[in-house]
Amino acid sequence: MCAVMTVKCPHCRKEASLQDNPYRPFCSKRCKMIDLGTWANEGYRIPGEKAPEEEPEDEE
Numbered sequence: 001m002c003a004v005m006t007v008k009c010p011h012c013r014k015e016a017s018l019q020d021n022p023y024r025p026f027c028s029k030r031c032k033m034i035d036l037g038t039w040a041n042e043g044y045r046i047p048g049e050k051a052p053e054e055e056p057e058d059e060e
Ligand SMILES: [Zn+2]
Pocket: 009, 010, 011, 012, 013, 014, 026, 027, 028, 031
């Protein structure tokens, strides 16, 4: 059964859960940061993370 509400992340178009997702409608903190410009403005970085925009979390 797959009754989880999802939206397309505005940044990477990945399915983003609306449940238990503090970053909704984004799929991840990274996408939210990037989309809001925080990434560029403050040089925000997640230490040790180099993957582009793929976060294999939150699979159904
Ligand atoms: Zn995303």
